[in-house]
Structure formats: C-alpha cells, structure tokens
Amino acid sequence: MLIFILKRILAAIPVLFIVTLIAFSLIYMIPGDAAIVAAGENASQERIEQVREQMGLNRPAIVQYFVWIGDLLTGNLGVSLISGHTNAEMIANALPVTVSLALIALTWSLIAGVLIGTFAGLNRDSWIDRTLTALTTFGLAVPTFWIGLILVVTFALQFRMFPATGFTPITEGVGPWLSHLVLPALALGTTTAAEIARQTRAGMIDVLEQDYIRTATAKGLPRWIVVGKHTTKNAAIPVVTVFGLQAAALIGGSVIIEQVFAMPGLGSLALRSIIERDFPVIQAFVVVVTLFVLVINLLVDISYAYFNPKVRQS
Amino acid sequence: MTSVVTPPNKTSVMAALEPEPKRTTPTRAFFSRVLRSKVNIACLVVLGILIVVAVGAPWIAPYDPNAQDLMNAFAAPFSDGHVLGTDQLGRDILSRLIWASQVSLIAPVIAVSVASVIGIPLGLLAGYLGGRFDWIAGRIADAFIALPSLILALAIIAIFGPGLVNAMLAVGIAMSPALFRVVRGSTLSVREETYIDASRIVGGSTWRILFAHVLPNVRSPLLVMLSIMLSLCLLAEAGLSFLGLGVQPPTASWGSMLRAAFDNRFQGPMMIIPPGIAITMTILALNMLGDGIRDAVGAQRGRS
Amino acid sequence: MTITDPVIASERGSTDGLLSIRDLNIEFFARGAWTRVVSDASLTLKPGGSLALVGESGSGKTVTSLSILQLLPKNISRVSKGAIDFDGRNLLTLSESQMRNVRGGEIGMIFQEPMTSLNPVFTVGDQIAETVRQHRKVSRKEAWARAVEVLELVGIPAAARRAKDYPHSFSGGMRQRAMIAMAISCEPKLLLADEPTTALDVTVQASVLQLLRQLQDELGMAVLLVTHDLGVVADFCDDVTVMYAGEPVEVAPVDDLFGRPSHPYSAGLLRSLPQRTPPGEELTAIPGMVPQPDQLPPGCRFAPRCDFALAGVCDVEHPELVKLENGQLTRCIRIARGELSSGELVAAPLGTPAAHDLSTIATDVAEQNGSDR
Numbered sequence: 007m008l009i010f011i012l013k014r015i016l017a018a019i020p021v022l023f024i025v026t027l028i029a030f031s032l033i034y035m036i037p038g039d040a041a042i043v044a045a046g047e048n049a050s051q052e053r054i055e056q057v058r059e060q061m062g063l064n065r066p067a068i069v070q071y072f073v074w075i076g077d078l079l080t081g082n083l084g085v086s087l088i089s090g091h092t093n094a095e096m097i098a099n100a101l102p103v104t105v106s107l108a109l110i111a112l113t114w115s116l117i118a119g120v121l122i123g124t125f126a127g128l129n130r131d132s133w134i135d136r137t138l139t140a141l142t143t144f145g146l147a148v149p150t151f152w153i154g155l156i157l158v159v160t161f162a163l164q165f166r167m168f169p170a171t172g173f174t175p176i177t178e179g180v181g182p183w184l185s186h187l188v189l190p191a192l193a194l195g196t197t198t199a200a201e202i203a204r205q206t207r208a209g210m211i212d213v214l215e216q217d218y219i220r221t222a223t224a225k226g227l228p229r230w231i232v233v234g235k236h237t238t239k240n241a242a243i244p245v246v247t248v249f250g251l252q253a254a255a256l257i258g259g260s261v262i263i264e265q266v267f268a269m270p271g272l273g274s275l276a277l278r279s280i281i282e283r284d285f286p287v288i289q290a291f292v293v294v295v296t297l298f299v300l301v302i303n304l305l306v307d308i309s310y311a312y313f314n315p316k317v318r319q320s
Numbered sequence: 321m322t323s324v325v326t327p328p329n330k331t332s333v334m335a336a337l338e339p340e341p342k343r344t345t346p347t348r349a350f351f352s353r354v355l356r357s358k359v360n361i362a363c364l365v366v367l368g369i370l371i372v373v374a375v376g377a378p379w380i381a382p383y384d385p386n387a388q389d390l391m392n393a394f395a396a397p398f399s400d401g402h403v404l405g406t407d408q409l410g411r412d413i414l415s416r417l418i419w420a421s422q423v424s425l426i427a428p429v430i431a432v433s434v435a436s437v438i439g440i441p442l443g444l445l446a447g448y449l450g451g452r453f454d455w456i457a458g459r460i461a462d463a464f465i466a467l468p469s470l471i472l473a474l475a476i477i478a479i480f481g482p483g484l485v486n487a488m489l490a491v492g493i494a495m496s497p498a499l500f501r502v503v504r505g506s507t508l509s510v511r512e513e514t515y516i517d518a519s520r521i522v523g524g525s526t527w528r529i530l531f532a533h534v535l536p537n538v539r540s541p542l543l544v545m546l547s548i549m550l551s552l553c554l555l556a557e558a559g560l561s562f563l564g565l566g567v568q569p570p571t572a573s574w575g576s577m578l579r580a581a582f583d584n585r586f587q588g589p590m591m592i593i594p595p596g597i598a599i600t601m602t603i604l605a606l607n608m609l610g611d612g613i614r615d616a617v618g619a620q621r622g623r624s
Numbered sequence: 625m626t627i628t629d630p631v632i633a634s635e636r637g638s639t640d641g642l643l644s645i646r647d648l649n650i651e652f653f654a655r656g657a658w659t660r661v662v663s664d665a666s667l668t669l670k671p672g673g674s675l676a677l678v679g680e681s682g683s684g685k686t687v688t689s690l691s692i693l694q695l696l697p698k699n700i701s702r703v704s705k706g707a708i709d710f711d712g713r714n715l716l717t718l719s720e721s722q723m724r725n726v727r728g729g730e731i732g733m734i735f736q737e738p739m740t741s742l743n744p745v746f747t748v749g750d751q752i753a754e755t756v757r758q759h760r761k762v763s764r765k766e767a768w769a770r771a772v773e774v775l776e777l778v779g780i781p782a783a784a785r786r787a788k789d790y791p792h793s794f795s796g797g798m799r800q801r802a803m804i805a806m807a808i809s810c811e812p813k814l815l816l817a818d819e820p821t822t823a824l825d826v827t828v829q830a831s832v833l834q835l836l837r838q839l840q841d842e843l844g845m846a847v848l849l850v851t852h853d854l855g856v857v858a859d860f861c862d863d864v865t866v867m868y869a870g871e872p873v874e875v876a877p878v879d880d881l882f883g884r885p886s887h888p889y890s891a892g893l894l895r896s897l898p899q900r901t902p903p904g905e906e907l908t909a910i911p912g913m914v915p916q917p918d919q920l921p922p923g924c925r926f927a928p929r930c931d932f933a934l935a936g937v938c939d940v941e942h943p944e945l946v947k948l949e950n951g952q953l954t955r956c957i958r959i960a961r962g963e964l965s966s967g968e969l970v971a972a973p974l975g976t977p978a979a980h981d982l983s984t985i986a987t988d989v990a991e992q993n994g995s996d997r
Contacts, residue, residue: 021459021462021466024460025466032479037479146607148603149558149596151559152596155592156596159592223695224695224728224735226724226726226755227754228721236746239745239746261470261471279478280475315790
C-alpha cells in the first residue's frame with residue numbers, strides 16, 4: 007500500500023514540473039516587453055526597470071527559472087508587483103475563504119448527489135427515477151453563477167434571509183460564518199451535486215445487475231444488507247472519480263461565484279491579479295492551485311485502493 | 321433436409337440465418353438511430369431554431385439592440401412594446417438577447433475548433449506512434465488537465481488581453497488536452513486492427529493512415545466528446561464575459577448581459593432571467609443531444 | 625461449531641419428494657405483453673437424490689431453477705400457476721422473511737460464472753462467514769472458523785490463509801469451489817446448481833462434479849443440476865428431466881434416458897454428443913432453433929425440428945406428459961401410442977426422415993416439394 011502511494015507521488019512529479027514550466031513561461035509569452043506590460047504603459051522608466059528586476063527579466067530565462075524554483079521550494083512564492091505584499095501572504099489570506107466555500111459546497115453536493123443517485127438507481131425507471139433524473143439533467147445544464155445570481159436577488163436582496171456579500175472567518179462564530187456561505191455554496195455545488203447524482207445512479211444500476219448481487223440474495227441476506235453492504239464499495243469507485251474531478255473544477259467555478267458574492271477568496275485574488283497584470287501573483291497562484299489539484303487526485307487514487315482490492319497490487 | 325411436417329417457423333429460421341441486405345452504411349445507420357429518439361429530435365429542433373434566430377437577428381429582432389431609451393429604463397417584462405422589458409439604458413432586452421445569440425453560439429464553435437486543431441492531430445499521433453512522444457505528450461496533457469481550465473484560460477487572457485477571440489482561444493487551448501486524451505485512447509485501440517497494418521504495408525504515409533483510416537473509426541467517441549465540449553465552451557464564454565474578460569462592450573453576449581443584470585441588480589432584478597434561460601436552454605439541448613449520440617454510439621458498439 | 629453427522633440418503637425413510645414442483649407456469653413481461661416461458665413444469669427430487677434439468681438455452685431450465693428461490697426479477701416476471709413444495713411447504717406462499725431463511729439456510733445455490741458471482745471487494749472468508757451469521761446465531765469468530773472449515777471441506781488447500789484472500793486471487797475452479805463452500809456452509813438440504821461447470825475448463829469440470837458428488841455423500845444433500853451438457857449428467861445424476869421450449873418433454877432415470885430415450889429431442893441430444901459420434905464422422909446437431917416463447921408452433925413444440933413428426937398428428941394437439949409402462953414420462957404422442965419405439969429414435973441418424981413408414985410419407989412429400997430442401 008505504501009509503495010502504491012509512493013508510486014503515485016512519483017508519477018505526479020513530472021506533471022508538477024511541467025506545470026511550473028508553463029507557469030514560468032507565461033511571462034515570456036507576453037507580446038512586447040513584459041516589464042512594460044506589467045508596470046503599465048504610463049509608468050516611468052525607473053519603475054519599469056524596477057519591475058524588470060523584480061520579475062527577473064534581466065537574467066537569462068533558464069537561470070531565472072532555477073532561481074524561481076529555488077524560491078518556491080524554500081517557500082518564497084514571490085512578491086506582488088502591485089501591493090508589495092508577499093504572494094504567500096496574499097494567498098494565505100485568501101485561502102480560508104475559498105476552502106470554506108469549497109468544503110461546504112462539496113459536502114452538501116456529495117450528500118445530496120449520493121442520496122438522489124442511490125434513490126434513482128434503486129427505483130430504476132419508476133416515476134421517482136424519472137423525476138430525479140430530469141432534475142439532475144437540469145442541474146447539469148444550469149450555470150452555477152446564474153443560480154448564484156438568482157439566489158442573491160431572491161434570498162439576500164428580496165427576502166433578506168442571508169447576507170448578500172462578504173465572508174466571516176469561523177473564528178468569529180460558526181453562525182455568521184455559515185450564513186455568509188449558504189448561498190454561494192449552494193450555487194457552487196449545483197453542478198457537482200448533479201454530476202455525483204448521475205454517476206451514483208449509473209453505478210448503482212450497474213452494480214445491481216451484477217451476479218454477485220444475485221448471489222447475496224440467494225444467500226438469504228435481507229435487502230438492506232444486499233444494497234447497503236454489497237453495492238456501496240463497488241459503486242463508490244466511479245463516484246469518487248467524479249468527486250475528484252469536480253473538486254478540481256470547483257476552483258474555477260469559485261472565481262465567478264466569489265465575484266457574485268464579493269468574497270475575498272482565491273478566485274478574487276486570481277481575477278484581480280489578471281486584470282492588474284500582477285504576474286508574480288499569477289505564477290504563484292497557478293503553481294499552488296495545481297499542487298492542490300494533484301493532491302486531490304492523489305487522495306482519489308488512494309481511495310481506489312481502499313475500495314477495490316485489485317488495485318492494491320498494481 | 322426434408323421433414324414430413326410443414327414447419328411453420330422453419331422459414332423464419334432460414335430467413336434469420338441469411339445475411340442482412342446491405343442497404344445502409346454505418347453512417348446512415350447511426351443517423352437513423354439518433355433520429356429515432358424524440359428527445360434527440362427535439363434537441364436538434366431547439367438548436368436549429370437558435371441558429372435560425374442567430375442568423376436572422378437583423379430581421380427577427382424587434383428593436384435595434386443598441387437603441388437607448390433612458391426614459392424607459394428598467395421596464396418590466398410584458399410592458400408595452402417590450403416582451404422581456406428593457407435594461408439600464410432602456411434597450412430592449414429581447415432584441416439584445418437575439419443579437420447576443422450570434423456571439424454566444426459562435427464562441428463555442430471557435431473554442432472547439434481551436435481545441436480540435438490542437439487536440440485531434442496530437443491525439444492521433446500520440447496514440448499511433450506511442451513511445452516517447454506519447455509519454456511526453458501525455459504528461460503535458462496531464463499538466464494542462466490538472467490546471468482548472470478556467471484558471472488556465474484566465475492566465476492566457478492575462479498574457480494576451482481580454483476580448484472574445486482571445487478568450488475563446490484560451491478556452492480552446494485549455495480544452496484541448498481532454499480531446500487529446502479521448503482521441504489518443506481511441507487511436508490506441510484502433511491501432512491494433514489489421515486494416516491499419518494493411519495500409520501500412522501498401523505504403524501509406526503516417527498522416528494519410530491517420531486521417532484516412534484511424535480518424536473515421538475514432539469518430540464515435542470523438543463526436544460525443546465534441547458535443548460535451550460545445551456546451552462546456554458555451555458555459556466558459558458566458559463565465560468569462562460575465563467577468564468582463566470575454567466580449568467587450570458594446571458587443572453583447574448572454575454572459576455579458578448577465579453581468580449587466582448583476583451590476584443593476586437593485587433596480588432591475590428581472591434582468592437576470594432572460595439571458596440565464598437562454599444559456600440553460602442551449603446547454604440543455606446540447607447535453608441531451610450529446611447523451612443521445614452516446615446512446616446511439618453505444619447501441620452500435622453493442623451490436624458488433 | 626460441528627459439521628452435522630453425515631446422513632446417508634438411503635437411511636431417510638420417506639419417499640415423499642424433498643422438492644416437488646407441480647404444474648409450474650412462469651410468465652415474463654416483454655415487448656408489452658406477458659408471455660409464458662415455462663409451462664406445466666413438474667419434477668420431484670428425493671432427499672439426498674440428484675436430478676438433472678437438461679435443455680438448450682431457451683428451454684426454461686434456468687428460469688425454473690431461479691423460481692425455486694424466487695430470484696426472478698419481480699417486476700417483469702411472475703409465477704402464474706403451480707406450486708413448489710419443499711420439505712412440506714409451498715415456497716410460493718412464503719413471505720419474504722420466511723424465504724430469506726430458506727435461501728442459504730435450507731436451500732443453497734451456485735451459479736454459472738464463479739468469476740462474477742463473488743463480490744470482488746470482500747474476502748472469500750468474509751462472504752462465507754456472512755452467510756453463516758445470517759442463518760446461525762454465532763459469533764464472528766465462530767462464523768469465520770466455520771468458513772475455514774467449509775473451505776477445507778471443498779478441497780481448497782491452506783484454507784485458513786486463503787480465506788483472507790479476495791476472489792480475484794482464486795483460479796476459476798477454486799472460485800467455484802469457494803462458491804460451493806458458501807452454498808453448503810449452513811448445511812442445506814438441497815443444492816441448486818445452475819450450470820456450475822459450463823464456464824470452467826474441461827479438466828476442472830470433472831473435479832468440481834466429483835466434489836459435488838462427494839459432498840452429496842457426506843452431507844446427504846440433494847442436488848438439482850441444471851445443465852445443457854448431457855455428458856455431465858451421465859456420471860452424476862440419478863434422474864433426468866429434459867426440457868424443451870419451456871416444458872418438460874421427458875422424465876426418466878438417467879440410465880433409462882441414455883439407454884432408451886423416449887422422446888426424439890432427448891434422442892437428438894444424445895446423438896449430438898461428441899462422445900456418441902464415431903471417430904471420423906461429422907458431428908451433428910439438431911437442425912433448426914428453439915422457438916421463441918411468443919412464437920410457439922401449434923401442437924408439439926418440437927415437431928418442426930423432429931425427424932419423426934407426423935402431419936395431422938404432431939402439429940394439431942399440444943401433447944401432455946404421459947407415463948409409459950417402464951415409468952418414464954414422455955410428451956411424444958407417437959411414442960406414447962406405441963407407434964414409435966425408443967430403438968428407432970436411437971438408430972436413425974439426425975437429419976434424415978425415419979424410414980419406417982413410407983406410405984404416409986409419400987403423399988406428404990408431394991406437398992413438401994419446393995419447400996426446404
């Protein structure tokens with residue numbers, strides 16, 4: 007099992023390496039003089055040179071790459087051109103917001119998705135199934151940020167049940183923390199819930215048709231054990247896959263949701279740095295996010311080994 | 321053999337054993353299978369109507385989409401003359417919606433084309449050649465896939481600047497690895513077929529083999545993937561335009577109309593409805609059509 | 625927990641069948657209508673005895689066996705008539721919780737595909753112990769011990785260690801043995817075996833059958849073997865019921881069936897056995913196909929494929945199962961009437977009209993000219 011984990015980590019390293027290359031080379035792809043673009047067209051020559059040095063453009067690219075990698079490995083993610091804060095600090099400030107949002111969204115979408123999918127799969131082709139499947143299909147088609155807009159207008163502005171904007175850290179109380187997160191997490195998790203529901207239903211149906219389910223029934227096991235025990239682990243694998251993919255996709259979705267709800271999370275940070283052409287932040291951001299996604303993928307892979315014994319030997 | 325009793329179902333047995341008359345090609349059979357489902361037909365009709373609306377915008381739209389009428393701003397839906405109401409500058413929302421459909425329908429096509437131009441040839445090559453090329457291309461694809469596509473698109477926009485074309489280029493690049501993977505996977509399985517060996521023996525060049533022989537057989541999963549991509553790119557365009565990084569004013573897309581609705585949410589909350597419905601409907605039609613194609617492909621697979 | 629004392633079949637005095645299926649009719653819902661797939665199936669199995677249910681695919685044999693434990697999908701199938709008596713109760717009248725006690729506890733079942741019939745995510749020992757705990761009030765440890773015990777019984781080496789393995793690390797034959805172990809773990813009185821050896825290599829088949837016979841002797845268990853392979857039947861079963869197109873067409877003790885088949889279909893099956901074909905001759909099969917349940921011919925269902933069928937007799941009335949003097953049951957009208965003898969069934973090679981009654985054929989052939997060959 008440990009070897010399995012190590013192998014997976016080893017496999018992720020080349021990917022991470024290429025990502026750093028991509029992130030690094032972003033600056034060099036800018037048409038024209040990158041320093042001017044970053045400093046702004048009206049900047050003084052002095053400022054432009056300052057930016058050029060900050061971004062390491064005065065060094066040969068290869069050397070700068072290793073300087074940058076060295077910095078990353080020692081925890082120095084660079085400094086923002088605009089604000090002067092370290093990128094690490096800015097990311098650390100924004101992280102709790104996005105993580106809270108993602109956590110709530112993933113939690114509710116997992117629970118709702120699995121429940122809906124299981125229910126639909128167990129009652130295949132019944133009216134329950136048809137209704138739930140229609141709901142799922144619709145849920146997949148609706149843009150999450152549109153749902154966010156509707157929720158904000160209805161529940162925050164019209165009915166004033168929840169705050170429309172902002173974020174309160176959990177340290178200041180679970181209640182306020184949650185109330186700020188309810189609407190955005192609800193919107194953000196819609197697509198994920200629908201995907202999980204669809205995959206759970208398919209997995210359920212697939213497993214229920216398997217011979218070993220018939221064997222379990224032939225052994226005299228009650229239905230709830232047959233369904234609960236014998237289907238779960240087998241149906242879990244595709245669901246976990248979808249969950250992992252969705253967790254990564256949520257990061258993209260949160261960019262827009264954070265705008266709708268004015269939350270100072272990673273998404274807002276990314277957007278701001280792009281509009282302001284704050285390249286060091288963008289670079290650091292890309293690497294951090296990818297690392298995050300790779301970790302999620304690793305966890306998903308490890309869970310496969312738990313669910314499917316055959317995988318443990320590979 | 322002869323039997324002394326007339327066998328009522330012998331003839332049906334004999335008929336069943338005869339080869340099927342070859343009147344349809346696999347392509348035609350595929351299309352007829354797709355068209356057999358009422359849902360698929362409905363989706364095609366919806367998409368067809370959307371295309372007609374987009375193309376016929378100059379004739380269909382009741383008003384000039386940019387004609388402002390500040391006295392009549394934020395008119396409610398169904399108020400006189402404006403079925404969907406007016407926006408913050410008094411412009412008719414229905415007309416803007418109709419004109420915006422041009423952008424919102426073209427944009428995904430651009431993005432998917434970009435993704436295809438990058439992903440399909442590389443996928444074919446990687447699957448066919450294997451070896452180091454495949455490994456490197458695979459790792460690069462993994463890296464791109466690890467990056468959430470919206471983030472990657474944002475990064476590319478950061479380099480080249482906002483605008484519809486740039487945005488769709490970015491989205492296309494971000495989506496190409498997924499296409500690469502699907503094509504590579506199918507190519508791997510097709511590669512082992514003997515007709516590939518046959519054409520290689522005859523002396524076909526690699527590109528000719530790839531496009532003439534491999535690609536047609538990779539069509540099915542590719543088609544499913546493309547329909548999924550169209551709806552994803554539509555969503556991406558809407559999102560990017562909402563963020564102000566896609567279409568730039570005065571051009572409107574459904575996404576930018578949602579942004580305007582959001583900016584004016586206190587005065588005109590109803591504005592968020594029409595563009596959202598338009599986007600949802602289109603994505604729904606594309607998704608369900610994609611499912612229908614997948615089922616038709618699966619049915620074909622199941623038969624052989 | 626101890627193994628029950630082995631009960632020898634002959635010591636049980638009762639001549640009542642352990643399992644008695646009477647006039648069983650099963651319908652399936654397909655293409656908008658209920659169609660009968662099993663008609664008037666009947667069979668009797670003595671305690672400790674062994675019966676083979678033989679037929680091609682589409683004969684209804686598997687459906688019949690699944691219906692005993694009510695394993696057929698509930699919304700597209702139903703038993704429209706008949707009774708399944710087991711150990712004094714009609715299984716069809718039992719409630720679901722009563723059936724659960726029967727399943728695995730009194731009747732065990734093994735299936736054709738051992739590869740897919742075991743849950744891949746649980747160890748073999750787990751799955752057997754689960755069965756034991758379901759039917760006996762024992763602790764986890766005791767259930768596990770029983771699982772190991774029963775794995776040894778079926779001949780799996782290093783059973784204690786292997787019980788902790790997952791199904792995918794077992795070979796096909798071992799997996800089937802494990803399934804058998806699971807099915808007998810609660811000492812059922814009856815074992816239903818649905819094509820247990822079909823998916824196995826020929827060499828493994830023999831050993832699995834031998835195991836079944838050994839377990840029968842040791843545990844006094846009755847076995848209902850469902851198969852399409854007469855070769856398997858010969859060495860294993862006492863009695864045979866041959867099914868065709870959803871109904872039994874011949875019921876006989878195994879030696880009688882092989883020596884004196886009383887139905888053209890049985891004869892055809894025998895004739896097509898590779899073992900019965902002299903070397904150098906082509907293997908033959910019964911020409912034609914089993915009719916679909918919704919396209920049954922009038923009269924005898926086998927008539928269209930039968931070399932001995934007689935127009936005006938075999939294609940008119942649907943024949944009943946008739947008891948012959950020697951105790952065999954047959955659904956062949958002509959055999960029942962004595963017009964046809966078992967010897968003739970066996971002698972005539974497949975695919976040629978029986979040459980015994982030229983006068984009736986002559987006029988028929990004139991009509992037949994132009995159709996078929």
